[in-house]
Amino acid sequence: MRWSGGGQWVCPRTQHKVPTHVSESDGRTGAGVARGGLRGDRFSRSRGHPAFRGFRAEGSWTLASYAGFFESELNRTVFWRTLKLGAIVTAVSAVIGYATAYSIVTLPPTARGRMIGLVVMPLMISPVARTYAWIVILGRTGFVNETIVWLGLSDTPIRFLFTETAVFIGLLQLFLPLMILSLISALENMPKDAVPAARVLGANWLQVFVKVILPLTKEGLVIGGTLVFTGSLTAYITPAILGGSKVLMLETLLYQRVTVANDFASASIIAMILMVMSFSANLLLKRLATARNKR
Amino acid sequence: MVETGNSVERLAKLEARKDDPEIDMAVMSTHDALSAARKGITQSIDVSRLSNYDKLYDIAKDPLGDNLAVGYTFYATSIAYRADEVTIESWADLFQDKLKGRVAFPNVSTNQGPPALYMVGKAIGDDAADLKAAIGEVAKNKDDIVTFYERSSQVAQLMQQEEILAAPIGRFAWGAYSKMGFDMAWATLKEGQTGGMNVMILTKGAKNEDLAYEFMDFWLSTEIQTKLAEALVDSPANSEVKVSDEIAENLTYGAETVESLQLLDPAVILDNRESWLSEWNAQIGQ
Numbered sequence: 217m218r219w220s221g222g223g224q225w226v227c228p229r230t231q232h233k234v235p236t237h238v239s240e241s242d243g244r245t246g247a248g249v250a251r252g253g254l255r256g257d258r259f260s261r262s263r264g265h266p267a268f269r270g271f272r273a274e275g276s277w278t279l280a281s282y283a284g285f286f287e288s289e290l291n292r293t294v295f296w297r298t299l300k301l302g303a304i305v306t307a308v309s310a311v312i313g314y315a316t317a318y319s320i321v322t323l324p325p326t327a328r329g330r331m332i333g334l335v336v337m338p339l340m341i342s343p344v345a346r347t348y349a350w351i352v353i354l355g356r357t358g359f360v361n362e363t364i365v366w367l368g369l370s371d372t373p374i375r376f377l378f379t380e381t382a383v384f385i386g387l388l389q390l391f392l393p394l395m396i397l398s399l400i401s402a403l404e405n406m407p408k409d410a411v412p413a414a415r416v417l418g419a420n421w422l423q424v425f426v427k428v429i430l431p432l433t434k435e436g437l438v439i440g441g442t443l444v445f446t447g448s449l450t451a452y453i454t455p456a457i458l459g460g461s462k463v464l465m466l467e468t469l470l471y472q473r474v475t476v477a478n479d480f481a482s483a484s485i486i487a488m489i490l491m492v493m494s495f496s497a498n499l500l501l502k503r504l505a506t507a508r509n510k511r
Numbered sequence: 512m513v514e515t516g517n518s519v520e521r522l523a524k525l526e527a528r529k530d531d532p533e534i535d536m537a538v539m540s541t542h543d544a545l546s547a548a549r550k551g552i553t554q555s556i557d558v559s560r561l562s563n564y565d566k567l568y569d570i571a572k573d574p575l576g577d578n579l580a581v582g583y584t585f586y587a588t589s590i591a592y593r594a595d596e597v598t599i600e601s602w603a604d605l606f607q608d609k610l611k612g613r614v615a616f617p618n619v620s621t622n623q624g625p626p627a628l629y630m631v632g633k634a635i636g637d638d639a640a641d642l643k644a645a646i647g648e649v650a651k652n653k654d655d656i657v658t659f660y661e662r663s664s665q666v667a668q669l670m671q672q673e674e675i676l677a678a679p680i681g682r683f684a685w686g687a688y689s690k691m692g693f694d695m696a697w698a699t700l701k702e703g704q705t706g707g708m709n710v711m712i713l714t715k716g717a718k719n720e721d722l723a724y725e726f727m728d729f730w731l732s733t734e735i736q737t738k739l740a741e742a743l744v745d746s747p748a749n750s751e752v753k754v755s756d757e758i759a760e761n762l763t764y765g766a767e768t769v770e771s772l773q774l775l776d777p778a779v780i781l782d783n784r785e786s787w788l789s790e791w792n793a794q795i796g797q
Contacts, residue, residue, distance in 0.1 A: 290796045355672045378658040460658040461618045476620040
C-alpha cells in the first residue's frame, strides 16, 4: 500500500489486476482532476478509446458529457430538428408508400416488374448526384420556381435551398423507395382475398385499410419505417448539400465537430445519440405494431 | 510517403505520431502550423540551408517567428460579384438591399470565414480580434444570406445558377467565375483585401532532415514555383516567378498584390478560434 498524490490509498497489487479504466479512476484521479478538470475543454481532455470518451470525465464513467451536450441551445435545436425531420419523412413516406405499393401490387405481373424497376432505379444513382439535382430543380431559376412564378402563386422566386423544406424533399426522395419496397413485399404476402372479403362484408376503404391492410402489413411498415427513419437521421450528403450550415442536423454537426474543432469526444456523443435514436425508433414502431395486433 | 487530407487532418496525424514522427515535413495553413509549433511538434527551420529563401516575398519568410515555418503560397480573399447587377466597393456592401437573399458568406469554420469577418469588422468600424461586432453584423443579416458556405465549389455553383450575385471567395477559386459567361468582377474594396497563407514546417525529430530541406528548397525554387503557378495549383511565394497576364489573372500574384494583403495574425486566429465559433454558433448557428 502507498499514499498516492491524489489523497487516497492505492494498493499496487490491485492496480496491476484491475482493467485500465478502473485503475485510472483509482490511481490517477488525483493528478487527472487537478490537470484536466471539467473546464470548457473537457471533451478533448478525457482519455480512452474515442468511442467511450463521451462517457469519461475525470477518469470515471459518467453521463455528464451528455447532459453538457444538451445544455447548448444549438445542440438542442439540432437534435429536435433531426428528430422532427426524421419523423416527418417517415410519416410522409409511409402515406405515399402505401398508396404507391398498393397500386403496384394490384398491377399485372409484367407492369408490376416495370414499376418496381422504376422505384428501384433512384437507389442505383449516387445520393450525391440525386442531391445535386435538387439544387438545380429547387434553385431560383429551377423548374419548381419557374412553375410557381408562371402559375402566379408568387411574384418572385421562393427560396427553397438551404431550408428545412429542401432537406425534407431531398430525404424523402432518397428514402421513399425503401418504404415502397418494404410495403410491396408485405402487401404481396397478404392473402389475396382479404380486401375483397372485407369489402363484401361492408367495410369502407378507410376501414379496409385500418382493420385489414395495416394489421396484415405491419411488419413491412416497421421495417420500412426503421429504414427510412434511421436513414434520415444518419444521412450526411443531403443535409450537407441542401441544408448547409443554416440547417444543421446531427450528422452534419458531427462532421463539423470532427473536421473543424478536432473534437472527437462531442462527435462520439452525437454518434451515440444517433444510435440510441435509431434503436428507440425501431422499438417504438415494433411496440406500436404489437399493440395494434392485440386489439 | 505522401500523406494527404485537409490541414486539420494533417495536424491530427502529426500530433498522433509526435514521439516517433514518420513525417519529416508538412504543409498547412499558418494557424495550424502555429498550433503544431505550440504543441512542440515542429522545429525551427535553418533557413541558411534553403538556397531559394532570399527570393521569397518578405511576408513568406518568417510568418510565425523563430523560423518555425516558411510560406510557400498565399491567396487573396475578396468579393466576387456580378458587375451587371450590383456595385461593391466595401465589405459592408455585402449587406445592401439588392443583395438581400442573393449573397453567400463563408462559414466561420472555413479558412475564408474569419478573414472575411475581420474585413466586415473593419468596414463597420470595429475590427477587434474577438470579431463580435462583425459576427453581430452578419447575424443581423442572416436571413438575407442564402447560405454560409463551407466549400468554394459550392459558391461557384450557386453563382452559376444565379442563386447568388456576390460572395467573398479566395482567389484560388476565381478561375471558375471568370468563365461563367456573366459579367463577373473581383472587388477592389476600400478596406482592402484579406487572405491566407500556407506554410511548410519541419517536424521535431524528423528522421530524414536532409531530404526534408532538399524538398523544401526544391518546392521554393523559381522553376517549381513557376510550374505550380502555371498549372494554377498555388500562387508563387517566390518573387522571381514570372507568369503571363492570363495566368496571373487566376492567381494572387505580384509584389503589389502581396503587399496589399491584410492577413489575420495566426496567433490571433489560434487564440480566438474557439470563441469565434461559440459566438457564431450562439448568434448565427441556429
